[in-house]
Amino acid sequence: MSVLVYINSANGLHKSAFEAVTYGKKLGGDVTVITTGNTDSGTLASLGKYGASKVLVDRSFKGEDDQQLTRVIASAAEQTAASTVVFSHDLTAKAVAPRLSVRLKAGLVSGAIDVPSGDGTVKVNVFSGKAFGAVKVNSGKKIISLLPNSLQPEETGVDCGVEDFNGNAGESKVKVLSTKKPEGEIPLPEAELVVSAGRGLKGPENWGIVEDLAKALGAATACSRPVADIGWRPHHEHVGQTGVAIRPNLYIAAGISGAIQHLAGVNGSKVMVVINTDPEAPFFKAADYGVIGDAFEVLPKLTEAVKKFKASGN
Amino acid sequence: MPSFENLGFMKILVCISKAPDTTSKIAFVDNNTRFDENGVQYIVNPYDEWYSLVRALEIKETIGGNVTIITVGTATDEAVIRKALAIGADDAVRIDADPTDAYYTAVQIAEYAKTNGFDLVLTGKETINYNGSQVGGMIAEALDLPFISLASKLDVNGTTLTLEKEIVGGLQVVEVALPAVVSCAKGMAEQRIPNMRGIMAARTKPLQVVAPVAVDLLTSYEGYSMPAAKSACKMIDPSNMDELVALLHNEAKVI
Ligand SMILES: Cc1cc2nc3c(=O)[nH]c(=O)nc-3n(C[C@H](O)[C@H](O)[C@H](O)COP(=O)(O)OP(=O)(O)OC[C@H]3O[C@@H](n4cnc5c(N)ncnc54)[C@H](O)[C@@H]3O)c2cc1C
Numbered sequence: 001m002s003v004l005v006y007i008n009s010a011n012g013l014h015k016s017a018f019e020a021v022t023y024g025k026k027l028g029g030d031v032t033v034i035t036t037g038n039t040d041s042g043t044l045a046s047l048g049k050y051g052a053s054k055v056l057v058d059r060s061f062k063g064e065d066d067q068q069l070t071r072v073i074a075s076a077a078e079q080t081a082a083s084t085v086v087f088s089h090d091l092t093a094k095a096v097a098p099r100l101s102v103r104l105k106a107g108l109v110s111g112a113i114d115v116p117s118g119d120g121t122v123k124v125n126v127f128s129g130k131a132f133g134a135v136k137v138n139s140g141k142k143i144i145s146l147l148p149n150s151l152q153p154e155e156t157g158v159d160c161g162v163e164d165f166n167g168n169a170g171e172s173k174v175k176v177l178s179t180k181k182p183e184g185e186i187p188l189p190e191a192e193l194v195v196s197a198g199r200g201l202k203g204p205e206n207w208g209i210v211e212d213l214a215k216a217l218g219a220a221t222a223c224s225r226p227v228a229d230i231g232w233r234p235h236h237e238h239v240g241q242t243g244v245a246i247r248p249n250l251y252i253a254a255g256i257s258g259a260i261q262h263l264a265g266v267n268g269s270k271v272m273v274v275i276n277t278d279p280e281a282p283f284f285k286a287a288d289y290g291v292i293g294d295a296f297e298v299l300p301k302l303t304e305a306v307k308k309f310k311a312s313g314n
Numbered sequence: 315m316p317s318f319e320n321l322g323f324m325k326i327l328v329c330i331s332k333a334p335d336t337t338s339k340i341a342f343v344d345n346n347t348r349f350d351e352n353g354v355q356y357i358v359n360p361y362d363e364w365y366s367l368v369r370a371l372e373i374k375e376t377i378g379g380n381v382t383i384i385t386v387g388t389a390t391d392e393a394v395i396r397k398a399l400a401i402g403a404d405d406a407v408r409i410d411a412d413p414t415d416a417y418y419t420a421v422q423i424a425e426y427a428k429t430n431g432f433d434l435v436l437t438g439k440e441t442i443n444y445n446g447s448q449v450g451g452m453i454a455e456a457l458d459l460p461f462i463s464l465a466s467k468l469d470v471n472g473t474t475l476t477l478e479k480e481i482v483g484g485l486q487v488v489e490v491a492l493p494a495v496v497s498c499a500k501g502m503a504e505q506r507i508p509n510m511r512g513i514m515a516a517r518t519k520p521l522q523v524v525a526p527v528a529v530d531l532l533t534s535y536e537g538y539s540m541p542a543a544k545s546a547c548k549m550i551d552p553s554n555m556d557e558l559v560a561l562l563h564n565e566a567k568v569i
Pocket residue numbers: 197198199200201223224225226227238239240241242243254255256257258259260261262265275276277278281293294295296336360
């Protein structure tokens with residue numbers, strides 16, 4: 001069996017790339033990586049450590065047109081006779097994997113959270129994380145797009161070879177006029193630690209205490225929907241049913257009531273800490289650790305405690 | 315505001331799916347192989363209703379055109395279709411099939427779009443029950459059209475679309491010539507509440523039922539399970555954040 005893993009290396013290699021290659025390795029068989037762009041071969045070779053036997057890189061294709069990228073991945077799938085193509089379930093995968101599914105006539109499982117079980121079905125979140133579904137792929141070829149933070153990357157091997165590849169991207173019908181990328185921030189869906197706050201913070205000028213805690217922990221920041229809607233925080237921080245769905249190791253929520261639509265985007269978190277003045281806040285029912293208290297006092301105290309803990313050598 | 319000089323009349327196809335009301339109880343029957351629809355209230359999938367449908371109507375109101383909604387679904391879905399008509403779509407198409415597989419659903423819609431010719435096909439970001447984000451991209455590939463996924467802004471200039479879309483860690487402004495397929499996310503439009511006149515008018519708007527074409531099902535849901543019940547929340551004294559940090563390190567092992 002041959003597995004092809006698509007890696008977005010445009011901004012270097014992230015943990016989600018190592019997760020996807022590890023996942024491909026766990027499927028069994030030979031793992032080839034396909035990527036595009038300028039990342040140097042030495043960096044790409046390190047994907048071998050996670051189980052890739054070779055990396056194909058289309059250096060002539062630097063664009064981001066999903067239709068072109070689909071062609072490149074399809075030709076790599078053909079060349080390697082891949083029976084399964086693996087993506088990390090990010091925004092690129094959401095645009096490209098469905099196209100590839102039609103092109104290869106390969107059943108697509110999006111948002112997989114585990115390796116296939118004994119009967120070959122793949123576990124996914126359904127109903128906004130309130131339940132799991134077991135998806136069976138009936139076609140010979142499969143595409144699996146893996147939700148970030150669903151498994152730990154495993155280093156099992158050594159660097160692998162990197163080969164130039166021409167995927168015949170063809171023409172682009174999409175013209176990019178401008179790209180805005182915030183520098184240096186941890187992309188929310190990939191963050192392992194997230195500090196989030198809601199309307200209980202009373203106003204945008206109070207977010208300093210949220211950012212301080214995030215900084216002390218090395219966490220990303222998030223918020224509830226009303227906070228993004230009234231413009232206290234940028235839209236990309238909005239988590240929940242209508243925002244981003246995340247599954248970090250730790251989700252700290254301060255001044256968020258825990259409405260069902262909010263929970264829908266965060267209940268895949270491994271551990272949840274809730275800070276709220278109201279002991280009846282519904283969020284406590286979903287939390288692992290609860291603090292009944294004023295966020296304006298608790299957050300700075302927690303930040304101090306985290307700093308102390310880090311200073312003690314952790 | 316964008317200018318709409320050249321086109322004047324746009325044929326827009328809006329893909330609508332149903333979704334259980336967000337407060338619905340999620341349970342499964344038949345040995346956990348089927349969603350328990352007992353007492354479940356269905357609504358128009360919020361992304362389809364708030365973003366794609368409303369933006370389509372705004373475009374029509376500004377430059378002229380026709381908004382057709384399309385659903386792959388069974389007869390019971392007609393109540394949801396009428397709701398979308400009440401918001402202002404001109405007519406509706408129901409492909410008479412149970413949409414259990416995204417590929418199957420997308421090919422049905424693509425076939426209809428191909429035969430009837432549309433300038434723009436809109437989908438929502440995803441359905442909130444299966445969260446696949448699959449159908450839009452699949453329609454685009456089946457039609458060999460560009461697909462702009464997760465657009466938060468869409469303006470029409472003649473026969474060109476200017477869109478803002480989310481990309482990994484940022485935003486991008488792109489331009490694409492019609493025809494195209496676009497999936498719509500937050501920011502695209504504001505929710506519209508149907509008024510009485512809309513609801514009355516919806517009853518008599520055309521709803522065409524079309525037989526499905528033969529398509530393979532590439533995937534199937536074999537069963538469902540519920541997450542393990544959470545153990546009770548451990549309460550920490552607000553003045554003792556050292557204890558919380560210690561628990562997060564030693565017990566939860568997340569820091
Ligand atoms: C279809 C639909 C989709 C939705 N999608 C989303 C979504 O994706 N994401 C989302 O978040 N919401 C979503 N919502 C909105 C959701 O229902 C809630 O209204 C929203 O999550 C509430 O935000 P909040 O908790 O910040 O504010 P509130 O509900 O106002 O809660 C504020 C909380 O802060 C507490 N508080 C006040 N002062 C303090 C203090 N000093 N210290 C500590 N705590 C304090 C209060 O006790 C309260 O619990 C959606 C709603 C609908 C209908």
